[in-house]
Amino acid sequence: MRKYSAVLFDLDGTILENEDVYGKAFAAVFNKHKIPPLDSEYPHTPGIGMEANWKALKEKYDELRDVSVVQLVHETQGEYHDRMRDVVIRPGFFEFHQALIDEGVVVALATSNDWWLVEDELDDLDLHRYFETITTGEEVYERKPAPDIFILTARKIHAEPEECIVVEDSPAGVKAGKEAGMKVVVIRNSHNDKDDFSNADLVVEGFYDLNPQVLDSLC
Structure with a gap:
């Protein structure tokens, strides 16, 4: 299971x-x-x-x-x-998302930015429908690197922290996810190649490196 x-x-x-x-x-x-x-x-x-x-x-x-x-x-x-x-969706996201949905995994969004800006991004890129719930920074007392945003998101979808895997790209996000009691996967990009992610559970180069079975190995 x-x-x-x-x-x-x-x-x-x-x-x-x-x-x-x-x-x-x-x-x-x-x-x-x-x-x-x-x-x-x-x-x-x-x-x-x-x-x-x-x-x-x-x-x-x-x-x-x-x-x-x-x-x-x-x-x-x-x-x-x-x-x-100039904003684009990273390659492989839709394929990874669909693989999660096919396995019955709940997909949620947790971002430190404010809703009005996030809403514009999601509208422009037609991303609203890809998430069971969306949590933004103004909903929590402390934003990342505090764990609040991930804890609240888990509550919204009625999941325990140990049942959640966070996908992040920043040291602040990794710290937040780990302090929330969750496994954390980091995706490398053009700005984080020199960051230390030794506290993450897995570091990959992109979404094409991820699938539900890879995440199984973390738990």
Whole structure:
């Protein structure tokens, strides 16, 4: 008998190839506030959401001292929204999703971003129907790397943590999944190739490396 009953997916960088788009959105806001060009392609920390990113960045840059986190988040959301045409679904997701459904596995989404932005992404890419439930950052007290979002998602689908497998792409997401008491699979991408995922249960290069039987081996 299968020991897991649900797979909880992260969205950005996991299902969607969009961290480059986020990087450009953050960079555009930096430019707007006259902050010198950044050395890093990714001025943000993937996986923790815009609010947590800007709280940390405000402490680092004096130019942002008088700008509220709310304003910075709003500006970044707008810049990202303007670039959503560049967001694509990662190869192999639909095949993996269908394989899970064929085996009776519940598929859910757990993302740190706010609903209004997630809704636009899901609408544009016709992804709503692929998830039994969707949990977004404003539904929980603490976003990733806290485990709250995965714990809440499991409750929504009436699954115990040990019955859930998380699919992630960021250290924050891995930490959240493990602290929730779940197995965690990491999918490599263009922005996380240097991250340490030694605490994950499995690291793969893409969705084509995954199927229900591979997940069986984790439980």
